[in-house]
Amino acid sequence: MVVILNGKEIEVTADLTVLGLLEARGIGTGSVVVEVNREIVPEAAFGETKLNDGDHLEVLRFVGGG
Amino acid sequence: MNSDLFKIGGLELESRLLTGTGKYADDAVIPGVCEASGSQVITVALRRVDFESDTGNVMDCIPKHMQLLPNTSGARTAEEAVRIARLAKAMGCGDWIKIEVISDNKYLLPDGYETAKATEILANEGFVVFPYVNADLYVARSLVDAGAAAVMPLGSPIGTNRGLKTREMVRILIDEIALPIIVDAGIGRPSEACEAMEMGADAVLVNTAIATASDPLMMAKAFGRAVKAGREAYLSGPGARQRQASASSPLTGFLSEG
Numbered sequence: 001m002v003v004i005l006n007g008k009e010i011e012v013t014a015d016l017t018v019l020g021l022l023e024a025r026g027i028g029t030g031s032v033v034v035e036v037n038r039e040i041v042p043e044a045a046f047g048e049t050k051l052n053d054g055d056h057l058e059v060l061r062f063v064g065g066g
Numbered sequence: 067m068n069s070d071l072f073k074i075g076g077l078e079l080e081s082r083l084l085t086g087t088g089k090y091a092d093d094a095v096i097p098g099v100c101e102a103s104g105s106q107v108i109t110v111a112l113r114r115v116d117f118e119s120d121t122g123n124v125m126d127c128i129p130k131h132m133q134l135l136p137n138t139s140g141a142r143t144a145e146e147a148v149r150i151a152r153l154a155k156a157m158g159c160g161d162w163i164k165i166e167v168i169s170d171n172k173y174l175l176p177d178g179y180e181t182a183k184a185t186e187i188l189a190n191e192g193f194v195v196f197p198y199v200n201a202d203l204y205v206a207r208s209l210v211d212a213g214a215a216a217v218m219p220l221g222s223p224i225g226t227n228r229g230l231k232t233r234e235m236v237r238i239l240i241d242e243i244a245l246p247i248i249v250d251a252g253i254g255r256p257s258e259a260c261e262a263m264e265m266g267a268d269a270v271l272v273n274t275a276i277a278t279a280s281d282p283l284m285m286a287k288a289f290g291r292a293v294k295a296g297r298e299a300y301l302s303g304p305g306a307r308q309r310q311a312s313a314s315s316p317l318t319g320f321l322s323e324g
Contacts (some may be wrong), residue, residue, distance in 0.1 A: 005117075005280060006114040006115065006117070007114070008201075009217075022151070025117050027115060027117075030122055031125060033112075033153045033154075033156045033157050034114060036154065038149075040152060040153060040156045042156070043158075057242055058114065058115060058153075059115045060112050060114055060115060060153055061113065061115050061116065061123065062091070062110040062111070062113070062123075062124055062125055062134075062136065062154075063087075063110065063111050063113045063121075063124075064086075064087040064088045064090060064093060064110065064124045064155065065086060065087060065088045065109055065110050065111025065137055065139055065271030066086035066087075066088040066089070066109055066110065066111075066136070066139075066224070066225075066271075066274065
């Protein structure tokens with residue numbers, strides 16, 4: 001299936017969770033915040049939040065700024 | 067003991083200098099800047115993770131004792147600012163938020179109307195809201211009504227190092243607005259931070275001037291001292307300005323008398 005991750009379409013396996021997606025990309029869960037279809041996913045729910053075809057994901061982190 | 071603490075958002079801060087984390091050639095200097103400046107509040111921005119390149123995590127460079135002040139940079143409307151603020155809060159670093167709503171890319175001037183709208187929504191949700199705005203009395207009053215924790219007028223456009231160009235308007239905000247006034251943006255030299263504090267600003271936020279100095283650590287120290295000096299000058303009640311000279315030495319007992 002296809003999801004849109006940070007504005008880009010990517011092909012992922014069915015039943016992939018938010019946690020699975022982050023782990024596959026080497027992203028530590030403590031340093032990011034995740035939105036699925038405009039809803040914030042609490043970190044504690046990363047493992048149980050399954051992605052669906054066409055989902056829009058935003059994965060953000062803090063960066064330098066003023 | 068310092069009895070002149072900066073009370074803001076439920077905290078009592080020793081330092082009245084807020085710093086940022088943008089534009090550093092090397093983020094590894096940030097802990098040293100925090101120490102040298104004495105700053106206790108530091109800003110960060112929220113951005114998409116770049117999965118293609120493994121950039122360092124700025125959070126690893128921010129000392130744990132610092133109060134984090136995420137900004138909503140990138141927001142062009144109140145709605146976008148509210149979305150970014152909620153995401154920032156979900157990072158688990160507290161509920162302070164600096165509202166930046168900007169749709170002018172040349173001068174990066176803030177949209178007061180959208181900023182006030184975002185401030186009201188977020189203050190109602192329990193955020194401690196620091197709106198970045200033009201030095202405008204009516205905008206500032208709308209922010210008071212909206213529940214802001216402070217008002218952050220710009221000294222000059224972001225990142226310009228041009229100083230306190232808005233001084234007369236900032237002075238009006240200091241006189242008329244009961245909230246803390248934190249001069250943000252454009253402060254390029256310690257003398258300008260000092261002047262803002264002498265005028266009675268409650269604090270200043272400095273990022274570019276420190277981050278782009280040849281020696282950020284020494285500049286951070288200079289800003290820390292300038293902010294303290296300006297605050298003490300303000301508290302000490304500067305004497306009146308006069309047009310004519312007024313001798314500091316006695317005008318009697320000269321050698322040539324008699």
